[in-house]
Amino acid sequence: MSEAPHGNPIKTPAQLFAAIIAGFAVPIVIIVLLAYYVDNGTRIGAGTDGLTDAAVDQRITPLAQVDIRDANAPRVYKTGEEVYKAVCSACHAAGTAGAPKFTNTGDWAPRIAQGFDTLWHTALTGKGAMPARGGTSPDDYSDYEIGRAVAYMANNAGANFTDPPVPVAGAAAGASGAAAASGAAAAGASDAGAAQAAAAMAAMASVPQAAPASGAAQSADASQAGKALYTQVCQACHAAGVLNAPKYGDKDAWAPRLKEPMDTVYNYALHGKGAMPPKGGSNASDADVKAAVDYMVSAVK
Template sequence: MSEAPHGAPIKTPGQLIAAVIAGFAVPIVIIILLAYYVDNTTRTGAGTDELSTQQVAARIAPVAQVNVRDANAPRVYKTGEQVFQAVCAACHASGAAGAPKFGNSGDWAPRIAQGFDTLWKTALSGKGAMPPRGGTSPDDYSDYEIGLAVAYMANHAGANFQDPPKPAPGAANAANAASGAAAAAAASGAAGADANAAQAQAAAAAIAAIPQASSAPAAGGDTQSADASQAGKALYQQVCQACHAAGVLGAPKFGNKADWAPRLKEPMDTVYNYALHGKGQMPPKGGSTAPDADVKAAVDYMVSAAK
């Protein structure tokens, strides 16, 4: 049996040339079409904002930036709402980890019953799963700003708290400087003499920054103010916290029962006398010119927080 002869598909020179061209042209066309398809989704042109000033500036912006601030400029405090949004909302917005939920009267009622000062102190020192100051530092938010956030949250749950007294210009910066100097000395493991020297410098700076004019005696001399509690609290914020907030130079730290226990073993008249006439590194009246009655009220305010 004989097989039929096989015929070649390309029989003429023209067919050969066409086949060679097709062998090169078809893959090239396919590659061009694929490249166009892939690039078409990211291609920019007229009608897009990819080349706008804002978009270009965003693309070439440096990764890190330096903000230069005047250390002597008056501090601009955040509002209670701003502090809440930046710090407290992480837990209080949803009630995470047992935190009283923002706006929930049932969660906040037992806290509100304790009073603003207790809530403020708890926010500063921490409680349960909540770290002190919500995990921030005094350089981030001052005691005053933390107090504003506490009042903001409590008032949205049925309380009627007044905002804490605003620190006098320079007092908050001095307190933060004293706290920072003491913390830096402890962190660096400096010797006792060096740490004491650093604390002494911080305390001196804090006392020197106390505004004398705002604490000038009233016309009535030592006349008790209409609201002694508020007067004592205000004087603490303006003067005493410069050292007592951080426990600078062995000053009994605000709210620390262990620090205040040996002082409270003495009669209150003796404690008043220390505050009025000075003791150790503490100058008379903490370096202010406040009335005696207001100084005693400030002592009462600090003592009540340590009981």
């Protein structure tokens, strides 16, 4: 059986011409399409994106910023939600480093059971991985604003705390004005802890900033000087045990303090500890402050 003869596919001059044209045209078309595809995107040379307006503005932005405030303007306090979003959410939103997670009732329940005053004190002084005041300063957020943030977070996890009392305007207010502010704040408080905190803050605001006289106006007897300073300054917190201050006459509250040397106890009173400011916020002499400590200690011995 013989094989079929192979025929030439190009049999006419027209077919030959068409084949030649196709042999040139097809590669050219493919090359043009590839070139168009490669050049279709916008190409930026290395480093040219650093000349955009946004990049230049970022580079020339000053490292330090000056925030000019009117010292005589009335202070507008931030809400608890505003302080939470600006400061507290960094850890509490996700429960970072053991922080009770926002709205998580299981995390907050044991904290809420301690009461608002304890939570407020913890926020101001720090605990565990949490720095004092969330890492801010009193110039950034006042104690009152920190307290509002604490109430906001706790209330979103099932608590029913009221905001702390609004600070008394003017630290040099008279005792009668401070007492009136204390009464008004206490009347609006929903529990005894808030009322005590209101009274303490108002009383501390009225602490005179001049050192008590030590001449004829005050007895030379150290015990009398200590009693006078206690009545004038220390009892604002120690009379009722506000903000974890050891209550006057409470042996159990004073026992852990008195396990330390008296020089250490004096040092706490002179230089402050926790929520207590140095010398209780007064300008009393060191001797009178030590006398006030001796007066309180004598009541539990």
